[in-house]
Amino acid sequence: MDKRSENIPNIIIRRLPIYYKHLKKLKNRAKEYISSEELAELTGFSSSLIRKDLSYFGNFGRKSYGYDIYCLLQELSIIMGFNHPKNLIIVGAGHLGQALVHNKGYEERGYKLKGVFDKNPKLIGLFLDDIKIRSVEEMCDFVKEEKIDIAALTVPKGVAQKTAELLIEAGVIGIWDFTEVALKVPNNILLEEQHINEGLCKLSCKINQNFN
Ligand SMILES: NC(=O)c1ccc[n+]([C@@H]2O[C@H](COP(=O)([O-])OP(=O)(O)OC[C@H]3O[C@@H](n4cnc5c(N)ncnc54)[C@H](O)[C@@H]3O)[C@@H](O)[C@H]2O)c1
Structure with missing residues (x-):
């Protein structure tokens, strides 16, 4: 099992599909990056909570750019075990x-x-x-x-x-x-x-x- 998928607190597990759903909608648009503030607007969670949740799995964000949408989606699907049949x-x-x-x-x-x-x-x-x-x-x-x-x-x-x-x-x-x-x-x-x-x-x- 991927190290990042171990012992994830339940409260974070509940939010991961919500991040995934919103990021997926953005994937096919021209937008490459999303800030935690923009993600907060979409999800209704605070930007600090989002940064805290995602930092649990590593350092995905790029200063002054935000998160690379494609990479974050890939990471979330690995964290949620989608690659595991x-x-x-x-x-x-x-x-x-x-x-x-x-x-x-x-x-x-x-x-x-x-x-x-x-x-x-x-x-x-x-x-x-x-x-x-x-x-x-x-x-x-x-x-x-x-x-x-x-x-x-x-x-x-x-x-x-x-x-x-x-x-x-x-x-x-x-x-x-x-x-x-x-x-x-x-x-x-x-x-x-x-x-x-x-x-x-x-x-x-x-x-x-x-x-x-
Ligand atoms: N449909 C809804 O909106 C809804 C909403 C909330 C909860 N639920 C719950 O979901 C469950 C299913 O709801 P539904 O509307 O599809 O019911 P349903 O009556 O349409 O379907 C239940 C199916 O289970 C089959 N069945 C009965 N005993 C069985 C057994 N021992 N082994 C295998 N199959 C068996 C029946 O033949 C039937 O085809 C129920 O417990 C219901 O309370 C349904």
């Missing part, structure tokens, strides 16, 4: 699971979507793009044989914990959980919880402030 499956091929299959962001970030699983016989055997929906009965063997690292969990809440346990037992090291269930997983398992309704709450709160 990761095999992914999606468990639950309903509304959310099907939408995730069509996500275009996997390859760039080093993920390979290897399979989709469901228990509904009407879905099993259908293709989403070029990915066949397989029976959940095959899931554990598939995880072992295809060396799956991460599973996206888009099953109903009631079966989320049991499904997570089966996946962990089969060998996944991370769960990308959309079920909004408080999953209990061992400490060595990476759990990333995606709370869709949290965004709605934040928006509602901001709208509410504007009304009052």
